[in-house]
Amino acid sequence: QSALTQPPSASGSPGQSVTISCTGTSSDVGAYNYVSWYQQHPGKAPKLIIYEVTQRPSGVPDRFSGSKSGNTASLTVSGLQAEDEADYYCSSFAGSNIVFGTGTKVTVL
Amino acid sequence: HLQLQESGPGLVKPSETLSLTCTFSGGSISSTNFYWGWIRQPPGKGLEWIGNLYYSGTTYYNPSLKSRVTLSVDTSKNQFSLKLNSVTATDTAIYYCARRPTPGSGFDYWGQGTLVTVSS
Numbered sequence: 001q002s003a004l005t006q007p008p009s010a011s012g013s014p015g016q017s018v019t020i021s022c023t024g025t026s027s028d029v030g031a032y033n034y035v036s037w038y039q040q041h042p043g044k045a046p047k048l049i050i051y052e053v054t055q056r057p058s059g060v061p062d063r064f065s066g067s068k069s070g071n072t073a074s075l076t077v078s079g080l081q082a083e084d085e086a087d088y089y090c091s092s093f094a095g096s097n098i099v100f101g102t103g104t105k106v107t108v109l
Numbered sequence: 110h111l112q113l114q115e116s117g118p119g120l121v122k123p124s125e126t127l128s129l130t131c132t133f134s135g136g137s138i139s140s141t142n143f144y145w146g147w148i149r150q151p152p153g154k155g156l157e158w159i160g161n162l163y164y165s166g167t168t169y170y171n172p173s174l175k176s177r178v179t180l181s182v183d184t185s186k187n188q189f190s191l192k193l194n195s196v197t198a199t200d201t202a203i204y205y206c207a208r209r210p211t212p213g214s215g216f217d218y219w220g221q222g223t224l225v226t227v228s229s
Contacts, residue, residue, distance in 0.1 A: 001172060003155065036215030038156075045205055045222050046148075046156065051215035089156050093213045096169045098146075098158040 004029065004090055004101035011107040012080045020104045022073040022090030030071035034093035037066060037075045041086045050075060082108050111135040113206050113220035121200075121227050127193040131206030131220060132186070139164045139184040144209040146216060147180065147191045149202040152224075157202075161209060162189050196227045 005023040012018040022029065022037075029035055035053045038046035048057055050066040053073065063078045073092070077084050085108045090101035117129035131145070138145065147159040160170040162180040170178050174193070182189040193200060203224050207216035 032213060034213030038215070045219040046216075047219075048215040048217050051217075052213065057215075057217060091156075091158075091215065096212075097171065098161070100148075100156040100158060103155040 001028070001094060001097055001099050004092060004099055006088075006090060006101040006104045008102070009105045009107065011109055012077075013109045014080055014082065016080050017076055017078045018080060018106060019074055019076045020088055020090075020106070022075070022092075022101045024071050024073075024092055024094075024099070026071060028092040028094035028099050029068065029073050031095075032093045033068065035066065035068055035073040036091045037064075038089045038091065039084075039086045040089065046089065077106070080108050084108060111208075111218050113208065113218055115204060115206050115220045115223040117223065117225070119224060119226060121196055121225060122229050123197055123227055124195055127191070127196050127200060127225055127227070129191045129204055129206075129223065129225070130188050131190070132188050133208070134187070137184075138182065138187045138189065144212060145182070145189045146207050146209055148205045148207060148216070149200075150205070150222075151199075151202045159191065159193075159204075161212075198227050201225065201227045 010018045037050035040046040053068045054066045112134045121127045144161045146161040179192040203222040205222045206220045208218040
């Protein structure tokens, strides 16, 4: 299984929106509505921010939203804040396996 | 308050076996139908799924690591474990344990991670 493809970096000014893509195949992203997204700050464990494509765990701001079309999932962060600067990883269920994305570093300008 | 904590040697010699344990506190590892997983992250790189373990003992492994990985659970100690044999320097990484409510959901609780270095 190959890693899902994400852009290495994305950026935006405070208050703006940034969207990160996550491209897989018909065997993972395209096959299941089981895409999740994680936020990771330096030196910290990843934190789940989206699961099952669009669902937010309790406590995650509604500035974070997810979507999917075909083999590509997307994470949108609206109203960027300084604390949103972090690495973001997508992940997909792929039958009995799980595959992660390559990661995107989001910079708040 | 749910918590996961990894433990084990921080240094392993090449060709030997990496062994880590994850202790779950704040609940019983066998009381609900959760999956328990291991994920690793080489320094400065991305996340790699290693495998999942159902509380009953059923296992699911990353195909690229399957020949070297064994996951097991000890319900009496509320722990699950990872063994990775024949390690090389490319196995140097931060190893995380995590909980997954269903096969298709995300990992909702993570340990803080433990750095394992493979070096002689």
